Amino acid sequence: MAVKKVLCVDDVKADLMNIEKMVAGTGVLVVTASSGLEAIAKANSEQPDLIFLDINMPDMDGFATIRELKKIIETKSIPVIFVSSKDQKADKIWAQMQGAIGYVTKPYTQEQIIEKLKSV
Numbered sequence: 266m267a268v269k270k271v272l273c274v275d276d277v278k279a280d281l282m283n284i285e286k287m288v289a290g291t292g293v294l295v296v297t298a299s300s301g302l303e304a305i306a307k308a309n310s311e312q313p314d315l316i317f318l319d320i321n322m323p324d325m326d327g328f329a330t331i332r333e334l335k336k337i338i339e340t341k342s343i344p345v346i347f348v349s350s351k352d353q354k355a356d357k358i359w360a361q362m363q364g365a366i367g368y369v370t371k372p373y374t375q376e377q378i379i380e381k382l383k384s385v
Contacts, residue, residue, distance in 0.1 A: 274330070309339055319349055
């Protein structure tokens with residue numbers, strides 16, 4: 266499947282702009298959200314081919330967000346890759362258990378993001 270639209274989710278504006286720029290540089294349409302609730306709404310309305318999702322966010326963290334996305338028929342099949350400063354093995358295992366297909370640790374490189382984008 267060729268990725269044509271990506272939803273990037275991060276509550277830190279600088280981080281969100283950084284990943285948005287990297288993904289958009291590949292020619293992919295980028296939609297952004299700055300919270301878990303906004304991510305769920307945008308995933309439902311925009312139907313992206315992939316979601317890059319931060320974990321540490323106020324109100325609803327990335328783990329709670331992916332659990333909600335997986336409950337909704339319209340969003341449950343959208344692949345999710347976590348992008349987080351959490352770099353413990355337990356975090357990565359937990360992410361996979363929640364349904365994530367990948368994990369990138371901050372700080373990341375453009376090559377890492379593009380590699381994950383192409384792996385979908």
